[in-house]
Structures are given as structure tokens and as C-alpha cells.
Amino acid sequence: MFRDLGEYLDSIKARDPAPRSRWEVLLYPGVLALGLHRISHWLFKGELYFFARLVNHISRLFTAIDIHPGAKIGRHLFIDHGFSVIGETAEIGDNVTIYQCVTLGGTNPTNGVGGKRHPTIEDDAILGSGAQILGPITVGKRSRIGANAVVTQDVPEGATMVGVRARPTLVQVEQYQEEFTPYGTPCSEVFDPATQKLEILQCEMEQLQKRIAAYAEGRDKVDGDDSESKRDSA
Known part of the structure; x- marks a missing residue:
């Protein structure tokens, strides 16, 4: 368990130049929110919905990050700064980076029956500040969503999306091949x-x-x- 925690903290240090040590990363609101979500998700799967929501509300109170207990989250998610919302049926892969004020929002089912209403974010995706990912769409692996983009359709693997409504933009091949690009939009x-x-x-x-x-x-x-x-x- 401690080895997994160390790997998680190191993965955040690799994506954020600000922290000087693992101890500093432990104070990040995104780390606390993810840890509490693991607890609330375990309670949710055990159908202890009230207690799952209670942990969720405590987490939101201390971190300003609202992750529904039903959301499925993979390894090494990094939520930088906070003020983000992740809906019930959202699914997030490994090594995903989410900057502040991002929403993984749902759509209102026309038949009134709940189902898959929120996005699926695949491995290594980067969601820039203020991005709104709406509906049961898929954001492909290594894709990048620019700041304040509004995404309502599937995003191909490796694409960079900007604007309202979001559309793909050309990216220099040298930048595309980079393992990680801060803030999701490699313009300069x-x-x-x-x-x-x-x-x-x-x-x-x-x-x-x-x-x-x-x-x-x-x-x-x-x-x-x-x-x-x-x-x-x-």
C-alpha cells in the first residue's frame, strides 16, 4: 500500500513542478479528495448510499472537489487545485490530469431512466482549466482538452480540442510526441x-x-x- 502511495505521489511530482517533496503533495486537495472518494466508492458499491454521500459531502467541504461516489476512477488521477465536478457514471482511466474548474457533466435522459450519462476519460488524457465534458462521450487516450473548451462529442485518441463547441486543432509533431504537456493546450x-x-x-x-x-x-x-x-x- 505504501509503495502504491509513493508511486502516486511521484506521478504528481512528475506533472507539477511546484512541490519540493512527497509530503507537500500529500496536502494537495486533489489527493485528499481522491482518497476520500476511494472510501465513498467502496461504501457505494456496498449499497451504503447514505454513508457514501456523507463521505462525499465531507470531501467536498474540505477540498472544493465534488466526486460522486459512483464514479469509477483509475490509478494516478491528478486533480490540480480543485473546484471540479465528476458525475456519477463518469469513468476515468490511468494517469489522467484534471486542472481547476473542470466538469465531467451528465445529460438529462429523455426517457427519465438513469444510465450512462457522464463521460469516459481514457488513459493519459489532460483536461485544461474550465473544460466542460458533457454527456456519455469518450475522450480518447493521450488527448488534450484546452482551457474552457466545451466537449459534447467523442474525442479521438491523441487529439487536441479547443473552443466552444470544441473542435480539433493542429499540433506540431514534436509537441504531440511529448509525454506530458501542462494545461493541455500546446500552443507555445x-x-x-x-x-x-x-x-x-x-x-x-x-x-x-x-x-x-x-x-x-x-x-x-x-x-x-x-x-x-x-x-x-x-
């Missing part, structure tokens, strides 16, 4: 969470400028070929 080498919206807009502007330049270059080439054809015919 320096990515400050306080300026994520601006970073995303700058990233989109750069892509648009590249497309315009490529289009203009193609038009110049076509015009040049037409001019040569006219001279040859004359």
Missing part, C-alpha cells in the same frame, strides 16, 4: 494558465496566417503558370 513553449484564452487565440491566429500564406503562394504559382502559357501561345 510558455503557457501561463492565467492567459490561456489569449494563448489559444494566438495559436489559432498563427494557424490562420499559415493557411493564408499557403493559399497566397498557391495563387501566385497559378498566376505565374497562366502568364507563361499566354506568352507561349503568343
